[in-house]
Amino acid sequence: MRLCIIVFLLSCIFLLTSIPARGHELSNGYLSLTVNNDEDVSGTLLLQPFDLEQTVGLDTNTDGQLTWAEVLSRSDALHRYVNEHLVLSTNAQPCPATLHAPTLHSISSQTLIGVAFSFACPASSNLTLQYSAIFSEDPTHKVLFTAAGNDLQATQTQVLTAQADTVELSGTPIDTWATVGNFVYEGIIHIWIGIDHILFLIATLLTVNLYRQHNQWQAESSKRTVLRHTFYLVTAFTLAHSLTLTSTALGWYSPSSRWVELGIAISVLLTALNNIWPVIHRLGWVTFAFGLLHGMGFASVFAELQSVASKPLLTIASFNVGVEIGQLAIVALLLPLLLGLRKVKAYAQFIMPTASSIIALIAVSWAIQRW
CATH class of the missing domain: 1.20.1250 (Growth Hormone; Chain: A;)
Structure with a gap:
C-alpha cells in the first residue's frame, strides 16, 4: 500500500x-461594446500580440521580434480575421462592420493590440454577438466581455470561452446569479491552469x-x-x-x-x-x-x-x-x-x-x- x-x-x-x-496569463483578451442607439454599436477588441501572431502572422520577417511597422503592414489581414471572428447580428442577419487602424493598449503593464470597430445594425432590440477568435489555436483562450449603453438596462459582464462564445444583448441584464456562477467558475479554472x-x-x-x-x-x-x-x-x-x-x-x-x-x-x-x-x-x-x-x-x-x-x-x-x-x-x-x-x-x-x-x-x- x-x-x-x-x-x-x-x-x-x-x-x-x-x-x-x-x-x-495563458491567453486572454478584452472585448468592450457600447450600444449607442438601435443602429449604432461600437467597441474595441484587445488581444495579445502572441495570439495574433499565431493566427494572423504579424511577424512578417519571422525574426521573432515583432515591430509596430509589421503590425500596421498586416492591418488588412488583421481586419479580415476580426471581421470573420467577431459577428454582431440582429434577427440572424449580420450587421455590416467598419474596422479601424490597430492601436496599442496597456492594461496592468500588459501590452495588447486593439482593433476598434463599429456596427450599423437595423433598428432592433435583439442583438446577438458571437466571438470565435483564437479558440481553434488555444481552447483555453478567454475574453472578458463588457457591454454598456442607453439601450441596455445595465452593464453586462461575462467571460467568453470556447464553450460560451455567444451573448444575447436584448436589453435585459444578465441574472446576478449567472454572473456569480460565471466568475466563480473562472476563479476555479484560474487555479487549475x-x-x-x-x-x-x-x-x-x-x-x-x-x-x-x-x-x-x-x-x-x-x-x-x-x-x-x-x-x-x-x-x-x-x-x-x-x-x-x-x-x-x-x-x-x-x-x-x-x-x-x-x-x-x-x-x-x-x-x-x-x-x-x-x-x-x-x-x-x-x-x-x-x-x-x-x-x-x-x-x-x-x-x-x-x-x-x-x-x-x-x-x-x-x-x-x-x-x-x-x-x-x-x-x-x-x-x-x-x-x-x-x-x-x-x-x-x-x-x-x-x-x-x-x-x-x-x-x-x-x-x-x-x-
Whole structure:
C-alpha cells in the first residue's frame, strides 16, 4: 500500500514537471461594446500580440521580434480575421462592420493590440454577438466581455470561452446569479491552469506532515497537528491572495506584470529550497507575504472591467470564491497523501527532498524566462 502511494505521488510530480511552464496569463483578451442607439454599436477588441501572431502572422520577417511597422503592414489581414471572428447580428442577419487602424493598449503593464470597430445594425432590440477568435489555436483562450449603453438596462459582464462564445444583448441584464456562477467558475479554472500557483501550494504543504529535530526532518505523529499546520498555511495564503487580488483588480495600484511573474517564480523557488535546507521554520508570515505576490498574478483580467462594470465588487468577490474553491480542491487531494506518507521513512529522506528539488528547478527555469 505504501509503495503504491509513493509511486502515485512520484507520478503526480512527473506529470506536473511535464506541463509547459506558463504563468497565470495563458491567453486572454478584452472585448468592450457600447450600444449607442438601435443602429449604432461600437467597441474595441484587445488581444495579445502572441495570439495574433499565431493566427494572423504579424511577424512578417519571422525574426521573432515583432515591430509596430509589421503590425500596421498586416492591418488588412488583421481586419479580415476580426471581421470573420467577431459577428454582431440582429434577427440572424449580420450587421455590416467598419474596422479601424490597430492601436496599442496597456492594461496592468500588459501590452495588447486593439482593433476598434463599429456596427450599423437595423433598428432592433435583439442583438446577438458571437466571438470565435483564437479558440481553434488555444481552447483555453478567454475574453472578458463588457457591454454598456442607453439601450441596455445595465452593464453586462461575462467571460467568453470556447464553450460560451455567444451573448444575447436584448436589453435585459444578465441574472446576478449567472454572473456569480460565471466568475466563480473562472476563479476555479484560474487555479487549475496556474501551474506556478499549484507548485507553490505543493511546496508549501510538503513539510506540514514533518517537524525538525536535531537538524533532521521527523514524522509528525499527530494528525491533528498536521491538519492545524495545513489550516494555518492555507488560511494565511488565502487571506493574502484575496487581499491583493481584490485591491489590484479595483485599480488601487498597478504593479508591473513582469516583476510580479518573476516574483512568483522566486517565491516557488525559495519555498522549495527551504524544504531542503530549512532556514525559516515558522512559515505562516512567509506564506502570507508570498500570497500577497500571487494575488497580483491575475489582476490584469479585471483592469478593463473596473472602468465599465456596474458591479465590479460582485465579479471580483465571485472570482475570489472560485479561486479558494479550486485551491481547497487541490489541498483536499494532497492532504490525504501527505498524511499517509508521513511515517514512510523514504518520505522525509528521499521523496520530499526530491519533489522539492524538482519544483526548485522548474522555478529557476521560470525565473530565467521571466527576467
